[in-house]
Amino acid sequence: MTDAAQVPGFICFDHVAIAVLPGELEAHVQAYRALGFSEVHREEVLGTDQVREVLLQVGDGPNLVQLLEPLTPDSPVAKQIEKNGGRGGLAHVALRVTDIQAAFDDLKAKGFKIIDAAPRKGSRGTTVFFVHPKTTEHAAFGYILEVVQEGLHHG
Numbered sequence: 014m015t016d017a018a019q020v021p022g023f024i025c026f027d028h029v030a031i032a033v034l035p036g037e038l039e040a041h042v043q044a045y046r047a048l049g050f051s052e053v054h055r056e057e058v059l060g061t062d063q064v065r066e067v068l069l070q071v072g073d074g075p076n077l078v079q080l081l082e083p084l085t086p087d088s089p090v091a092k093q094i095e096k097n098g099g100r101g102g103l104a105h106v107a108l109r110v111t112d113i114q115a116a117f118d119d120l121k122a123k124g125f126k127i128i129d130a131a132p133r134k135g136s137r138g139t140t141v142f143f144v145h146p147k148t149t150e151h152a153a154f155g156y157i158l159e160v161v162q163e164g165l166h167h168g
Contacts, residue, residue, distance in 0.1 A: 019115075020115055020116070020119045021110060021115065021116035021119045021120055021160075022110050022111040022112055022115060022116055023108045023109065023110055023116075024075075024108075024109045024110065024111060025075050025076065025108070025109050026076055026106065026107070026108060026109070027075070027076070027077065027107040027108060027109035027159075027161045028068065028076065028077035028078060028079040028106075028107045028161075029077075029078055029079070029103070029105075029106055029107070030078075030079040030080075030081055030103070030104040030105045030106070030107065030159070031078060031079070031080050031081065031101065031102065031103060031104060032081050032082075032083075032090045032093055032094050032097075032101045032102060032103075032104040033080050033081065033082050033101045034082075034094060034099075034100075034101050035082060035083060035091075036082075037082070037101070038065060038067065038080060038082040041080050042067055042069070042080065045069045045078060045080075046069075049072075050069040050070060050071060050078065051069065051070050052067060052068070052069055052070075053068050053069065053070045053077070054066070054067070054068040054136075054137050055067050055068070056136050056137065057084065058135075058136045059084075061089070062088065062089065062090075063083060063084045063085045063087060063088035063089075063090075063091075064081045064082060064083055064084060064088055064090050065081070065082045065084055066079060066080070066081055066082075066136050067079070067080045068080075068137070075109065079104075079107075081104055090104060103156060104157070105143070105156060105157035105158065105159050106156055106157075106158055106159070107141075107158075107159035107160070107161050108158065108159070108160055108161070109161050109162070109163065110160050110161065110162055111162070112162065113132045113140045113141070113142065113160060113161075113162035114132060116160050116162075117131070117132050117142055117160070120144065120160075123149075124149050124150055125144050125148060125149055126144065126145035126147055126148060126149065127142060127143070127144055127145070128142070128143040128144065128145050128157075129141075129142040129143055132160075132162070135161060137164060138163075138164025139161050139162060139163060139164050140161075140162045140164075141159055141160065141161050141162075142159070142160050143157055143158070143159050143160075144157065144158040144159075144160070145157070
């Protein structure tokens with residue numbers, strides 16, 4: 014394998030995260046179920062995140078939709094909804110990686126603007142870090158990119 018295949022080592026899109034307004038989570042879950050998605054995980058993520066998360070699987074593949082409902086007005090998702098004129102919608106896009114520390118070091122060395130000081134614990138036993146919407150000096154993707162390494166008990 015070449016270095017390019019190993020670092021940063023992205024495997025696939027892990028999930029697309031959608032912010033939903035407080036109180037609307039179940040309605041969204043039902044709508045995705047009507048599309049044929051199946052719920053695979055549900056968790057309240059406290060700490061800095063302060064969200065209720067539901068993960069829905071698309072078919073039999075590795076790709077998920079993550080619905081995020083803010084638990085407090087201080088939740089970054091609540092602030093995102095506020096910035097979006099009170100509407101929910103795309104919160105971030107997540108890429109799955111084989112080795113999160115290698116990916117972190119590689120992206121940092123390449124000048125990506127990383128929000129987290131180091132990879133940190135995510136939901137469902139994952140390790141994660143987030144990249145700023147002003148992604149590099151030359152390209153602002155305009156959305157938050159999350160990098161995810163699967164936990165040992167999942168996938």
